[in-house]
Amino acid sequence: MNNILIIARKEVQEGLRNRWVFATTLLLAALALTLTFLGSAPTGNVGANALDVVIVSLSSLTIFLVPLIALLISHDAIVGEVERGTMLLLLSYPVGRWQVLAGKFLGHLGILAFATLLGYGAAAAALATMGGIVEGGSLVAFAKMILSSILLGAVFIAIGYFVSALVRERGTAAGVAIGVWLLFVLIYDMALLGLLVVDQGQLIGGSVLNALLLANPTDAYRLLNLGSGDVSALSGMGGVAENAALSPGVLVSALAIWALMPLAAAALVFARREL
Amino acid sequence: MRAETVLVAGVTKSYGRVCAISDVSCELREGETIALVGHNGAGKTTLIKLMLGLIRPTSGTVKVLDEDPASGRFEARQRLGYLPENVSFNLALTGRETLAFYARLKRVPLASIATLLVRVGLGEAADRRVGTYSKGMRQRLGLAQALLGRPRVLLLDEPTTGLDPALRRSFYDIVAELRSDGATVLLSSHALTELEGKADRVVIIDRGAKIADGTLEELRRIAQLPTRIRLRVTEDAADRVNEWARTSGWRRVDGHLLEIDAGPDEKIRLLRSAASADAPVADLDVIPPTLDELYAHFLGAREGGG
Numbered sequence: 001m002n003n004i005l006i007i008a009r010k011e012v013q014e015g016l017r018n019r020w021v022f023a024t025t026l027l028l029a030a031l032a033l034t035l036t037f038l039g040s041a042p043t044g045n046v047g048a049n050a051l052d053v054v055i056v057s058l059s060s061l062t063i064f065l066v067p068l069i070a071l072l073i074s075h076d077a078i079v080g081e082v083e084r085g086t087m088l089l090l091l092s093y094p095v096g097r098w099q100v101l102a103g104k105f106l107g108h109l110g111i112l113a114f115a116t117l118l119g120y121g122a123a124a125a126a127l128a129t130m131g132g133i134v135e136g137g138s139l140v141a142f143a144k145m146i147l148s149s150i151l152l153g154a155v156f157i158a159i160g161y162f163v164s165a166l167v168r169e170r171g172t173a174a175g176v177a178i179g180v181w182l183l184f185v186l187i188y189d190m191a192l193l194g195l196l197v198v199d200q201g202q203l204i205g206g207s208v209l210n211a212l213l214l215a216n217p218t219d220a221y222r223l224l225n226l227g228s229g230d231v232s233a234l235s236g237m238g239g240v241a242e243n244a245a246l247s248p249g250v251l252v253s254a255l256a257i258w259a260l261m262p263l264a265a266a267a268l269v270f271a272r273r274e275l
Numbered sequence: 276m277r278a279e280t281v282l283v284a285g286v287t288k289s290y291g292r293v294c295a296i297s298d299v300s301c302e303l304r305e306g307e308t309i310a311l312v313g314h315n316g317a318g319k320t321t322l323i324k325l326m327l328g329l330i331r332p333t334s335g336t337v338k339v340l341d342e343d344p345a346s347g348r349f350e351a352r353q354r355l356g357y358l359p360e361n362v363s364f365n366l367a368l369t370g371r372e373t374l375a376f377y378a379r380l381k382r383v384p385l386a387s388i389a390t391l392l393v394r395v396g397l398g399e400a401a402d403r404r405v406g407t408y409s410k411g412m413r414q415r416l417g418l419a420q421a422l423l424g425r426p427r428v429l430l431l432d433e434p435t436t437g438l439d440p441a442l443r444r445s446f447y448d449i450v451a452e453l454r455s456d457g458a459t460v461l462l463s464s465h466a467l468t469e470l471e472g473k474a475d476r477v478v479i480i481d482r483g484a485k486i487a488d489g490t491l492e493e494l495r496r497i498a499q500l501p502t503r504i505r506l507r508v509t510e511d512a513a514d515r516v517n518e519w520a521r522t523s524g525w526r527r528v529d530g531h532l533l534e535i536d537a538g539p540d541e542k543i544r545l546l547r548s549a550a551s552a553d554a555p556v557a558d559l560d561v562i563p564p565t566l567d568e569l570y571a572h573f574l575g576a577r578e579g580g581g
Contacts, residue, residue, distance in 0.1 A: 006379045010368075017367040085363040089420070092327045092357040093380045094349030274290075274330045 003095045007103025008110065015073075015111045024069055024111065028119025031061055036123040050127055051138035055145050058120055059225040062149045063218050066116070067156040067181055073108050074160025075177035078270055080170050088275055098267045105157060105263060112153040120146050145225050151252070154259040155217045156180075161266035165273065188216045210246055217258040224251040277304040280428050280459040281326055286335030288321055295321040297483045298335070303459045305427065308450060310474035311463040312570065318483040319463040320360060323430050326461075327357055339428060353381060356426035360433045360463075362417030366406030370397055370416050373405055374423070383424040394449070395419045396442065410437040418446065422453075429453060429460045435469065447473055467566040479573050487573045491566070498572045500564035501536035506549055507558040508533060516555050523548055 015021045035057040078101075081087040090100060124142055163176045192212055196204060204212075213219040223246055281303040288296040296318045303309055313319050324330045325337050328344025337344060342351040364373050374388045392401045395415040405413065414437045421429060435443050450460050450473065464470055467477065477494060479487040487494055508516045508531055520526075523545070525533040537545045549556050564572075 003380060006376065010376050013372065014365055014367050085359060085361060086365060088329065088359050089357065089362065089417075090380075091329055092352065092355070092359075093377065094352040095380055096347065096349075275324070 003099040004103040004106060007095070007100055008106035011104055011107025012110055015107070020073065021111050021114060024115035025118050027069075028065070028115050029122045030119075031065070032058055032120050032123035033126055035061060036127055051124065051135070051142055054123060054127060055138070055141055056226060058123065059145055059149075059222065062145075062152060063222060064185055066112070066149055066153045067185060067218065069115075070108075070112060070153045070156035071160045071177040071181055073111065074104075074157040075164050075173040076170060077104050077108070077161055078164040078266070079167055079173045080164070082273075082275060083170055091275065097271050101161060101263070101267050101270055105154075105161065108157050109150070109154055112157070113150045116146060116149050116153065120149070141225075148221055148224050148252070148255065151255045151259065152217060152221045155255060155262075158259045158262035158266065162262040162269070165266045165269040184216055184218050189219065192216075192219075213246070214250075214254045217255055220246075220251045220254045220258070224248055224255075277306055279303070280305050280340055281461070282336070282338040283322070283325070284336050284338075286322075286325060286332045286337060288325060288330065289333050295483055296325070296332075299480065299483070299485045300335075301478055301485060301488060303428075303461060305459050306454055306457045307476060308454050308460045308462065308474050310467070310470040310477045311461055311480065312467050312470070312477060313463075313465065313480040314574075315465055317480050319465075319480060320432055321483075322480070323357075323432050323461070323463065326430055327355075328352075351428075353424065354427040356421035356423065356429040356431075358417045358421040358429075358431045358434050360436075362413060364405045364413065364416065367404060369402050369404055370408070370412075371401040373416065374419055377420045378423055381424045387423075388419075391419045391422060394422075396445070411439060411442060414438055415442065418449070422449070425456070425458075426453075427458055429458055431461065432463050433465070434462060435464075467570040471566055479570065481574055481577055484577075486577050491569075494569055494573070495564070498564070498569055499539055500568060500572055501538050502542050502564065503534060503562040504537050504542075504545060504549065505532060505534040505560045505562065506556050507531050509555045509557045519555055 012021075032054075036054050038057075078087070081090070087100075091097065120142075124139075159180055160177055163180065164173050167173045167176060196209075213223060227246075279302050283299055283301050286296055286299050287294065299318075299322065311319050311322065321330070325332055326339055326344060328337075328339075328346070331345045340351040340354060342348060344351060368376070370392060371388065374392065375385055378385055378388050389398075389401070392398050395418050397412060397415055397419065400408065400412060405416065408416065414434075418431075418434065421431065435446060438446060450462070453460055454475075462470065462474065467479075470477070471491070474491075476490055477487065478485060487497070489497070505528070506525065508520075520533050523535075525535050528534055535545060546559075546561070548554060549559055
């Protein structure tokens with residue numbers, strides 16, 4: 001256990017030193033604040049709860065940005081260290097390979113969580129100080145949004161590790177990571193939409209659609225944050241969410257499985273890899 | 276006989292069809308400094324990786340401090356130091372931070388790292404980023420991490436590359452200290468010459484097979500390499516010199532120099548004849564075979580043997 005913390009600590013230390021933490025936090029905060037101010041302009045003081053609007057915009061931002069940041073941090077984690085030669089030395093120490101992976105995961109997730117918490121938190125704080133209406137329910141939804149964003153980050157960090165453990169060169173890892181991002185963030189949904197239009201409800205029933213939505217972690221995240229409560233009406237996801245009928249518990253479990261499976265696969269591949 | 280720390284028994288390691296190590300056996304004992312010599316690509320690094328448990332042998336067994344290094348248990352690694360060939364570190368951290376990280380992993384008290392940094396000559400540069408270090412400084416940081424926690428077995432892969440002569444000397448001082456402390460030190464190198472007087476035993480490997488193992492004296496005896504005797508002849512009549520040289524089998528290097536390659540059994544006879552009163556000899560040099568020649572002999576013998 002101690003070894004995991006030692007490695008996590010070093011990852012955070014490196015992240016602070018090479019400005020990863022700083023850059024990520026700044027990026028998320030800047031975008032979140034921009035969306036907050038732009039988003040609250042049209043609603044003014046009446047109409048929709050300002051924080052709900054922010055949740056909708058930030059969730060959409062998260063779906064694009066958090067997987068990208070997570071893959072950027074993680075795709076290099078194994079293959080990069082192997083290529084630079086630092087992994088060889090590290091593995092000659094009394095530390096297991098799974099501990100190296102778990103430590104890196106903890107460290108990278110810590111960096112991402114810190115950036116998300118601070119960046120999005122800044123948006124909520126800004127809204128509160130501007131005197132926007134912040135209801136308790138919206139606040140809970142906002143907290144849930146932040147936590148699930150971190151969980152989505154965990155999913156893509158894990159996927160990044162799996163890619164990193166599989167490939168032989170850093171360049172390949174970067175290419176595959178971009179492919180993964182495109183697939184889950186853009187292509188999958190377009191293909192799904194196309195499929196639904198063509199199918200016209202003939203073959204794809206509710207349960208098949210559910211399975212298809214759970215098969216993409218970003219869709220699970222989207223349903224989790226945009227599909228319930230007041231937010232669903234704003235986001236236009238209400239219709240899908242009602243038909244999908246997936247409870248938050250199921251969606252969170254799906255995300256957790258999406259994080260653990262690639263992580264386990266990465267550990268398995270890494271354990272067998274010869275240096 | 277001193278206790279054995281590393282045992283390699285009948286180990287073969289192949290990658291697909293390529294055989295990196297074939298049927299190598301050797302044992303290393305405590306307090307012993309062993310030179311592992313071979314060309315680049317001969318299998319030195321593969322052998323060291325097998326001892327570290329980073330790769331598993333295709334067949335045969337490896338034991339380090341009574342433990343299978345690839346078993347996933349780490350008691351032995353706690354007492355093992357390793358310096359990889361072309362050691363590299365994360366460039367963003369300082370030397371001290373880097374060493375502290377490795378010390379934590381080995382459960383070595385952090386108080387010891389300041390002394391260690393001074394010992395390898397990095398006291399001044401300890402708080403600079405590794406990215407600003409020269410190659411020699413990185414090598415020294417590599418050595419410092421290998422020395423963490425008084426290791427019983429040290430595996431040093433080409434340790435002196437990138438070190439200037441002064442650092443090289445202080446490096447061998449450290450090795451001598453470790454040896455007197457009872458540690459096993461394995462030094463790999465592609466040149467035998469540098470290790471003269473530094474290693475108790477030499478293991479030569481070539482294309483994955485062990486071709487020689489013993490002290491330098493033993494290897495010299497096995498190799499039966501001729502000693503070169505070189506003479507400077509007197510300014511006597513050229514005829515007499517020519518006549519004398521021809522009968523004893525000396526060959527001419529130039530007008531004044533003669534030489535001969537004397538096998539171990541005829542060396543004394545030749546020296547006596549050259550030193551006798553009637554020999555036209557002004558000066559005499561005996562040049563024992565160099566380590567490079569010895570090394571070349573073992574490689575050549577394998578070449579000839581198939």
